[in-house]
Amino acid sequence: MQRVGVFVCWCGSNIAATVDVEKVAEVLAKEPGVVFSTNYQYMCSQAGQEMIQESIRKYNLTGVVICSCSPRMHENTFRKTCEKAGLNPYMVEIANIREQCSWIHKDKDTATEKAIILGRAAIAKVHLNAPLTAGTSPVKKRALVIGGGIAGIQTALDIADAGFDVDIVEKEPTIGGKMTQIDKTFPTLDCAACILTPKMVDAAQNERIHIYSYSEVSSVRGFVGNFKVTIKKKARFVDETKCTGCGLCTEKCPQKKVPNLFNLGLDNRRAIYIPFAQAVPKVATIDADYCTMLKSGKCGVCSKVCTAGAIDYQQKDAFIEQEYGAIVVATGFNPIKLDKYDEFAYSQSPDVVTSLEFERLMNAAGPTGGTLLRPSDGQHPHTIVFVQCVGSRCDDSKGKPYCSKICCMYTAKHAMLCREKYPDTDVYVFYIDVRTPGKNFDEFYRRAVEEYGVHYVKGMVGKVVPENGKLKVQASDLIGNQQLHIDADMVVLAAAIEPDKSARPLATMLTASMDTNDFFTEAHPKLRPVESPTAGIFLSGACQGPKDIPETVAQASAAAAKVIGLLNKDHLICNPCTATPDEMMCNGCSSCEKVCPYGAITYIDKEFRGPNRTTLIRRVAQVNPAVCQGCGACTVACPSGAMDLKGFSNKQIMAEVDAICR
Amino acid sequence: MPVNEEFKPTIVAFCCNWCSYAGADLSGTNRLQYPANVKIIRIPCSCRLNPMFILRAFQRGADGVILCGCHPGDCHYTTGNYYARRRMTLLFSMLDFLGIERERTRVEWVSAAEGAKFAATMNEFSATIHKLGPNRRLEDLRCRKD
Ligand SMILES: Cc1cc2nc3c(=O)[nH]c(=O)nc-3n(C[C@H](O)[C@H](O)[C@H](O)COP(=O)(O)OP(=O)(O)OC[C@H]3O[C@@H](n4cnc5c(N)ncnc54)[C@H](O)[C@@H]3O)c2cc1C
Numbered sequence: 179m180q181r182v183g184v185f186v187c188w189c190g191s192n193i194a195a196t197v198d199v200e201k202v203a204e205v206l207a208k209e210p211g212v213v214f215s216t217n218y219q220y221m222c223s224q225a226g227q228e229m230i231q232e233s234i235r236k237y238n239l240t241g242v243v244i245c246s247c248s249p250r251m252h253e254n255t256f257r258k259t260c261e262k263a264g265l266n267p268y269m270v271e272i273a274n275i276r277e278q279c280s281w282i283h284k285d286k287d288t289a290t291e292k293a294i295i296l297g298r299a300a301i302a303k304v305h306l307n308a309p310l311t312a313g314t315s316p317v318k319k320r321a322l323v324i325g326g327g328i329a330g331i332q333t334a335l336d337i338a339d340a341g342f343d344v345d346i347v348e349k350e351p352t353i354g355g356k357m358t359q360i361d362k363t364f365p366t367l368d369c370a371a372c373i374l375t376p377k378m379v380d381a382a383q384n385e386r387i388h389i390y391s392y393s394e395v396s397s398v399r400g401f402v403g404n405f406k407v408t409i410k411k412k413a414r415f416v417d418e419t420k421c422t423g424c425g426l427c428t429e430k431c432p433q434k435k436v437p438n439l440f441n442l443g444l445d446n447r448r449a450i451y452i453p454f455a456q457a458v459p460k461v462a463t464i465d466a467d468y469c470t471m472l473k474s475g476k477c478g479v480c481s482k483v484c485t486a487g488a489i490d491y492q493q494k495d496a497f498i499e500q501e502y503g504a505i506v507v508a509t510g511f512n513p514i515k516l517d518k519y520d521e522f523a524y525s526q527s528p529d530v531v532t533s534l535e536f537e538r539l540m541n542a543a544g545p546t547g548g549t550l551l552r553p554s555d556g557q558h559p560h561t562i563v564f565v566q567c568v569g570s571r572c573d574d575s576k577g578k579p580y581c582s583k584i585c586c587m588y589t590a591k592h593a594m595l596c597r598e599k600y601p602d603t604d605v606y607v608f609y610i611d612v613r614t615p616g617k618n619f620d621e622f623y624r625r626a627v628e629e630y631g632v633h634y635v636k637g638m639v640g641k642v643v644p645e646n647g648k649l650k651v652q653a654s655d656l657i658g659n660q661q662l663h664i665d666a667d668m669v670v671l672a673a674a675i676e677p678d679k680s681a682r683p684l685a686t687m688l689t690a691s692m693d694t695n696d697f698f699t700e701a702h703p704k705l706r707p708v709e710s711p712t713a714g715i716f717l718s719g720a721c722q723g724p725k726d727i728p729e730t731v732a733q734a735s736a737a738a739a740k741v742i743g744l745l746n747k748d749h750l751i752c753n754p755c756t757a758t759p760d761e762m763m764c765n766g767c768s769s770c771e772k773v774c775p776y777g778a779i780t781y782i783d784k785e786f787r788g789p790n791r792t793t794l795i796r797r798v799a800q801v802n803p804a805v806c807q808g809c810g811a812c813t814v815a816c817p818s819g820a821m822d823l824k825g826f827s828n829k830q831i832m833a834e835v836d837a838i839c840r
Numbered sequence: 841m842p843v844n845e846e847f848k849p850t851i852v853a854f855c856c857n858w859c860s861y862a863g864a865d866l867s868g869t870n871r872l873q874y875p876a877n878v879k880i881i882r883i884p885c886s887c888r889l890n891p892m893f894i895l896r897a898f899q900r901g902a903d904g905v906i907l908c909g910c911h912p913g914d915c916h917y918t919t920g921n922y923y924a925r926r927r928m929t930l931l932f933s934m935l936d937f938l939g940i941e942r943e944r945t946r947v948e949w950v951s952a953a954e955g956a957k958f959a960a961t962m963n964e965f966s967a968t969i970h971k972l973g974p975n976r977r978l979e980d981l982r983c984r985k986d
């Protein structure tokens with residue numbers, strides 16, 4: 179039995195006015211195991227704390243119950259007090275007799291009676307408390323950023339600035355993400371490359387940043403502060419350390435008919451390529467699907483022209499092991515595929531393009547050198563129809579239920595740029611509503627309508643039919659209440675955006691959670707928007723939800739701040755109130771693992787002594803205390819009652835129930 | 841059983857640490873009254889509530905048991921209250937089967953900002969239990985102390 183000390187606080191008159199503190203202390207003194215019970219004006223004051231410490235020593239207390247304000251106020255204070263007197267801090271229980279008693283009751287007898295019962299419950303619980311030690315785990319002072327778009331770059335730059343090493347793993351041959359493909363950016367219309375490429379160069383030149391381009395994460399083990407990650411560096415058949423990025427090979431390669439994915443297939447490139455002039459790293463990559471040398475062993479032109487001797491047809495995938503304290507996911511988004519949207523004739527006519535393709539067609543570094551020309555015949559379009567919300571806010575299986583958020587603004591941008599460059603074009607935008615919440619966003623949209631004369635029509639396009647070199651657009655005008663027929667030269671579809679396809683397998687590796695649309699979920703939708711519920715995993719950019727560049731960058735820096743805060747610590751203190759299975763009772767059923775939101779539970783095969791000196795090997799659950807957050811979901815899921823939670827054990831809670839009900 | 845005038849129901853309120861316990865604190869800070877027969881037990885999350893605890897409370901003579909947790913989507917551990925809701929639904933049908941009035945157990949979502957809701961909920965729940973009268977069906981007389 180514990181030797182319990184009870185300390186009833188007056189809280190000035192806050193408690194003492196409605197609770198007879200003396201009586202509470204007196205009655206509780208008679209509870210089993212209570213060896214000392216007293217009351218005092220302010221327990222949390224210096225004098226009060228000293229009194230507690232003295233009593234701990236004098237009466238050899240093994241448990242302390244404090245009847246005072248809410249544990250959310252002073253639990254930590256009193257834990258520290260007791261720890262200083264040599265008592266384990268987890269041998270303290272608080273009975274909340276202020277917020278949940280004296281402040282809500284007026285009648286002194288009733289309040290006193292309730293305070294006694296709350297005190298009893300705390301005493302009953304403290305009898306079952308066990309000393310707990312908050313473990314610590316070391317923090318590896320290096321961060322991993324997965325995805326090298328603007329989000330990943332910004333996060334890496336901020337972390338490196340704070341003095342920590344950071345690696346970026348990017349699956350494409352260059353970092354930069356979608357922003358490298360965009361022409362100008364709303365709402366200021368500055369050119370994307372002008373603001374992005376300096377950051378890419380900064381990242382490349384920063385001593386603390388290492389970029390693994392054309393690489394993927396292939397496995398993740400460990401937990402916060404101590405992740406062990408395997409990075410797969412895909413063979414690019416070019417020695418990165420030797421290649422100078424001169425680009426001679428990309429001109430001489432005889433394999434000319436390779437769709438240029440950077441321009442979304444709007445033109446062709448060679449089998450050996452550098453995605454675009456400002457690529458980082460500026461290193462050539464051989465596309466193994468098209469290289470004749472790799473496919474049939476005949477060619478070798480690039481190797482002959484490369485004066486640096488960088489071509490290596492024998493190169494294999496390389497695997498790199500690295501340890502990290504924190505991981506940031508910045509895998510971004512992609513526009514959805516539009517092959518299910520036959521009504522817009524996307525697959526039938528090259529003049530029906532997506533907005534991202536349109537960005538390339540307007541871009542000075544794009545396939546047409548920045549002159550807007552119809553992909554079918556290279557003519558200037560005179561009538562352009564933009565269709566918003568293609569696949570967004572859909573309740574059918576073709577599209578996405580959510581709003582893609584950025585399309586209203588980039589469509590206004592596209593319409594405006596068209597009218598600015600080619601004032602003789604007629605520009606129509608079909609919309610459900612125009613959503614422009616953002617600094618200077620509505621002003622921007624209104625400029626498109628008022629200054630640039632873009633025809634905004636509320637209504638959806640029903641059908642697009644290619645006919646005699648034109649695109650016949652049938653649409654409804656909901657405000658004019660009429661059907662419209664427009665002969666357009668080009669149709670631009672604002673396709674919904676979705677997370678990268680690689681995000682889901684990555685989330686599984688990281689045990690990070692995702693919503694039904696495969697966007698990563700945050701630890702708390704309001705208060706912890708840049709952390710994943712899994713400790714040590716952070717979220718940056720559009721992988722968490724549709725975002726424009728300003729929002730992406732803000733979140734990227736916020737994620738970096740969280741990472742820096744984590745890496746600044748040498749050790750992490752773990753919450754000691756974690757789950758533990760009773761191995762004798764556990765039958766390895768996996769019920770607990772399925773409900774744990776943090777992936778804290780794994781299984782091991784363990785030897786047990788069987789009858790007649792035999793040994794049995796059984797699969798039993800194991801909880802990683804550094805990962806477990808102590809929610810208790812597993813304890814209830816466990817059908818054999820093997821799983822219990824320290825600090826809130828089944829027995830402790832039932833003792834409280836009994837004390838209250840008796 | 842006729843409603844006893846002296847009847848003071850025993851009510852156990854399980855509150856998750858992050859929202860509802862804080863909500864209860866807030867109703868105290870704002871001096872919003874609710875009956876003294878409501879006693880709160882703090883649990884880390886609503887998903888820590890084993891339905892067994894509720895049965896135990898009834899066995900020991902509780903007249904009503906209420907579980908309060910964060911609003912759906914707001915659980916500190918993201919999904920805890922969804923588990924809690926599912927488990928409680930199962931418990932409800934079991935209590936129905938045993939012939940225990942459904943109104944004696946309840947789940948409510950109370951956020952840390954909803955001090956007023958906490959007090960109102962407790963007042964209302966306590967009134968309901970008062971109307972139902974003492975719970976004798978599950979009480980285990982051997983556990984009585986008097
Ligand atoms: C047509 C169009 C026009 C736009 N115009 C504007 C505009 O004018 N103004 C504005 O503010 N915003 C605009 N945006 C939005 C802008 O593109 C995004 O806000 C921004 O690109 C988000 O950055 P990100 O880094 O989160 O994602 P991304 O740019 O998608 O970058 C993600 C990166 O991660 C990499 N990656 C993905 N998965 C993995 C993996 N598993 N492993 C390794 N690497 C991976 C990708 O290859 C990519 O490089 C526009 C978007 C579109 C589609």
Ligand code: SF4
Nearest residue numbers: 774806807809810812
């Ligand atoms: S208490 Fe919660 S976090 Fe810990 S192992 Fe159980 S389910 Fe996972």
Ligand code: SF4
Nearest residue numbers: 764765767768770816
């Ligand atoms: S649920 Fe219980 S019995 Fe099943 S594996 Fe987990 S601890 Fe073991």
Ligand code: FES
Nearest residue numbers: 856885909910915
């Ligand atoms: S923490 Fe409140 S319900 Fe989970």
